[in-house]
Amino acid sequence: MDDVALDLNAIRAAARRLEQGELVAFPTETVYGLGADAENPAAVAGIYAAKGRPSNHPVIVHLAPQADLSYWAAEIPPQARQLIDAFWPGPLTLILKRAAHIPDAVSGGQDSIGLRCPSHPVAQALLREFRQGRGGVAAPSANKFGHVSPTTAQHVRDEFGIGPDSLVKCVLDGGQSEVGIESTILDLSRMATHGPVLLRPGHISTARIAQVIGWQPRLPDAAAPRASGTLEAHYAPSTPVALVEAGLLPETVQRLHAHGRRTALLRRAALPEVRAIAQAELPAEPDGYAHDLYAALRAMDGAGADIILVEAPPAENDWQGVNDRLRRAAHDSQGVLARLLDAGR
Structure with missing residues (x-):
C-alpha cells in the first residue's frame, strides 16, 4: 500500500x-x-x-x-x-x-x-x-x-x-x-x-x-472476553449463502436451475456450462481469496439471486480466516439450500 x-x-x-x-x-x-x-x-x-x-x-x-x-x-x-x-x-x-x-x-x-x-x-x-x-x-x-x-x-x-x-x-x-x-x-x-x-x-x-x-494459542472457552466479529452469524450478505463442496457444485446448480431458482456462484476453478445468473472466480491461494472475498460477496448479493453458492475452500490452516468468515456468513442460511431444492419436488 x-x-x-x-x-x-x-x-x-x-x-x-x-x-x-x-x-x-x-x-x-x-x-x-x-x-x-x-x-x-x-x-x-x-x-x-x-x-x-x-x-x-x-x-x-x-x-x-x-x-x-x-x-x-x-x-x-x-x-x-x-x-x-x-x-x-x-x-x-x-x-x-x-x-x-x-x-x-x-x-x-x-x-x-x-x-x-x-x-x-x-x-x-x-x-x-x-x-x-x-x-x-x-x-x-x-x-x-x-x-x-x-x-x-x-x-x-x-x-x-x-x-x-x-x-x-x-x-x-x-x-x-x-x-x-x-x-x-x-x-x-x-x-x-x-x-x-x-x-x-x-x-x-x-x-x-x-x-x-513459543506458545500455541488455544481456542476460547465460555469465559473468554467478547470480541469484535465473533458472533455465530456475521459478515453476511442479504442473499442466503451456502457452502458446497467442489464436486457437488455443478449438480447443485443444475438442480436449482431446474426448480426455477436463481443462483449466484463463487468458485475457485472454472465450471463450464453452469447455469448461474452471476458468478465470480476467486484466487486459488488463501491471501488472494481473502483479498477478493468481500467484494465478490457484495457483487453476488446485488445479482438478484435466490441463493449464493460458495465452493467450500480447503480446510487447511492457511485458510482458517477465510473459512471462519464464510462459516459465519452462511450461519443464518442453514437449511435454505435444502428447502430450495425440496420446494421443486
Missing part, C-alpha cells in the same frame, strides 16, 4: 472531525473502519447507533505506531511486546487488561480492551494527526452490523451515504484493502491462567504467532 496517495488536507480535516466527536470512515489494510474518538463515550455511542451494533459488543481501538500502550492497557505481558515487534503495524489485534481510566464504551463493559496498530498509510497518517498521535480511534468495520465488511470507500458509501445528513461525515479513500478480511484477534488478558487464546482467526495465523511466542 506504499503507493497510495495521501491527501493530507483531507486527513487533517478528518482528524479534526474525530476530535469534534464525529464519525469518520477510513481505510485499513484489513477492511475499512468506522472511527470515533475512543475516549469520547458519546462519539463511540455514535458508532453503535450508525451500525445498529449491540452495546455489549466491544470495538477495537486503533493506535499510532508511537502510541504509549501503557496508557491503554493495565497489564502488558512480555508476549504482547514480542507480537508487537513482529506484527505491528499490521493485522493483529491484542486483547489486554483495560486501563481503569479508559471508558467502558469501547470494551462493551468488560475489563479488557482490543488494541491494534494498522499498517495502511492513510490510517497511519490519520492516527498520527489525531490528537498529535496520542489518541486512539475506536473503529469496527464500516458497515451495518452483521453485514459484509467494506473493502473500498464506495462500499462504505453504499452502506451509509456520506455527508451532513448521515451519521458518517466523511470517508477517506485509500483504495481497496490489501488483506481483505478483519484482523486476527488474540486474547492475552488471561495469560497467567489461560495463556494466549485465539478469538478470531485472520491473516496472521496461529502458526506464525506460535513461532514468535
Whole structure:
C-alpha cells in the first residue's frame, strides 16, 4: 500500500472531525473502519447507533505506531511486546487488561480492551494527526452490523451515504484493502491462567504467532472476553449463502436451475456450462481469496439471486480466516439450500 496517495488536507480535516466527536470512515489494510474518538463515550455511542451494533459488543481501538500502550492497557505481558515487534503495524489485534481510566464504551463493559496498530498509510497518517498521535480511534468495520465488511470507500458509501445528513461525515479513500478480511484477534488478558487464546482467526495465523511466542494459542472457552466479529452469524450478505463442496457444485446448480431458482456462484476453478445468473472466480491461494472475498460477496448479493453458492475452500490452516468468515456468513442460511431444492419436488 506504499503507493497510495495521501491527501493530507483531507486527513487533517478528518482528524479534526474525530476530535469534534464525529464519525469518520477510513481505510485499513484489513477492511475499512468506522472511527470515533475512543475516549469520547458519546462519539463511540455514535458508532453503535450508525451500525445498529449491540452495546455489549466491544470495538477495537486503533493506535499510532508511537502510541504509549501503557496508557491503554493495565497489564502488558512480555508476549504482547514480542507480537508487537513482529506484527505491528499490521493485522493483529491484542486483547489486554483495560486501563481503569479508559471508558467502558469501547470494551462493551468488560475489563479488557482490543488494541491494534494498522499498517495502511492513510490510517497511519490519520492516527498520527489525531490528537498529535496520542489518541486512539475506536473503529469496527464500516458497515451495518452483521453485514459484509467494506473493502473500498464506495462500499462504505453504499452502506451509509456520506455527508451532513448521515451519521458518517466523511470517508477517506485509500483504495481497496490489501488483506481483505478483519484482523486476527488474540486474547492475552488471561495469560497467567489461560495463556494466549485465539478469538478470531485472520491473516496472521496461529502458526506464525506460535513461532514468535513459543506458545500455541488455544481456542476460547465460555469465559473468554467478547470480541469484535465473533458472533455465530456475521459478515453476511442479504442473499442466503451456502457452502458446497467442489464436486457437488455443478449438480447443485443444475438442480436449482431446474426448480426455477436463481443462483449466484463463487468458485475457485472454472465450471463450464453452469447455469448461474452471476458468478465470480476467486484466487486459488488463501491471501488472494481473502483479498477478493468481500467484494465478490457484495457483487453476488446485488445479482438478484435466490441463493449464493460458495465452493467450500480447503480446510487447511492457511485458510482458517477465510473459512471462519464464510462459516459465519452462511450461519443464518442453514437449511435454505435444502428447502430450495425440496420446494421443486
